[in-house]
Amino acid sequence: MVPSHVTWNLVDDWQQLVQYDFMRHALLAGGIAAVLCGAVGCFVVLRGLSFATDTLTHVGFAGASGAVVIGLSPVAGLLGLTALMAVALGALEQRLRGRDVVIGMILVLTLGLGLFFLRLYRGYSNETYALLFGSILALSLRDVAVVAVGAVIALAALAAIFRPLLFASLDEQLAEARGVPVRAVATAFLLVLAVAVTAATQVIGALLAVALLIAPGATAQRLTTRPVTWLLLSVAIALGVTWTGLALAFWQPYPASFFITSLSTLTYLAARLVTAGAVLSRLRPATRPAPAAEG
């Protein structure tokens, strides 16, 4: 597919990458999705929403394939149904807490529905493949524009609710007593999450999108103790693995999604290993009394 090869000259490599339209679109869409997912991912980790996020991606799959059946753009279906699901989760959040079974049922139901819709469409198997595993190298400029607009709105919303969201994620009851509208903030966050899921699904597919939404946030959490640094570091990691994954897929005959998910996991493992003993024990000097002394 590509006649070029990697060199040690990074400028040369970059120029090779961006000489094709499809790569420019991929780097742009991937970059936007990574920034959004990196930022959102911190709160997915903090609020313990990994499973709910995975379910949202499957809901997105059903939405996208359903939209294709009735002749709409898959992005519209993806965004529409995940947003609807986000509002429902927000309304039921307190009742769903700890109800993994209910969320799991929604997950398999929507995955099955998506398969059914694709069958109705008598679509090509690449349509299914693209939705499930990503089609970043086949994005049009219009797709990129949709992701960009959604991401800007979602990031602005996230910046606006950042502090109350952090407060409510750490201590919902106290935040409520302090005057934070906790339900509204939770629902607003789930809507931001729906946009992030849409962006990530376009890049690495519904089955793998959750990787970009939990790994960078979880990795960055281990490396810093400050909330704003955490967010920026998570964005940087998401951007790093996405672009590195894309570049690897450019030169190697393997899918970008594979590289992005593997790199995400490897980065997390590396952060765990690095911080396992060294950093955190240095943060707690041995001169202090042992933790047992105070319960």
Next chain:
Amino acid sequence: MRDPGGAALADRTPPSETAAHETDSPVIRLHDAGVAHGRRFVWRHAGLEVAPGEFVVVLGPNGAGKTTLLRVLLGLHPLAEGTVAVLGGPPRRGRHAVGYVPQRRTLDSDLTLRARDLVALGVDGNRWGIALPFASGRRKRALVDAALGAVDATAYAEHPVGRLSGGEQQRLLLAQALVTEPRLLLLDEPLASLDIRSQGVISGLVAGLARERGITVVLVAHDVNPLVSFVDRVVYVAGGAMVSGRADEVITTETLSALYDYPVEVIRDSRGRIVVVGLDDCDSHHH
């Protein structure tokens, strides 16, 4: 009495709140109050007056409505009947004069947030936007430092909260409640999940701060014993009713038997410690 509201927060405190504590008017006044979850009354016909600076311990079995009492005082749960006034006005959310520590388990051990940032959320966690590190302001930093100092937590101000012990975390939550310089502190089971030594240390800390600053304290507990030397008044919630008075008036065989509608006996040892025993079986639990 010195002004516990403090000058630092005076600009944010509505005038109606500053007036109330000048006199000896009650900090909390419940009159013929009743509270319901759905159609079922949790408790009713409750009356309570708490004077400024009093240390009140709320006792009673699980599910009796102790947390609900705090939620009423915070403006998070409406009364089904009767009236309630807090600091001279109707209870409402988000007031700086009321500090709150909710009931909780320990924080996630993976949580790497600094202790200082947790306390800072008590200052401005309810405001929109991002708190940028360089823009957080000297005043906010001073408030956080003062609160950390007050609970003796300065040594671990920069540590990740997930790595701190239960007692250390409890100090931080107390600091988070103190950071707005409240005149009323509502503490929900702050001694739960602490070992006996930490229970004593935290009780002493709360009592000391309250006395020093003239703060009124309402503390929900399972066991009155770590608090027995500080407590001014006991509120006992059980069986859909609420009784209040001095500890030696309320925790008696007669009162508790009537509340539980079941024969119990209250036993005191030579050092004033209290044990409540159900008489028809041998199950006993400390109070």
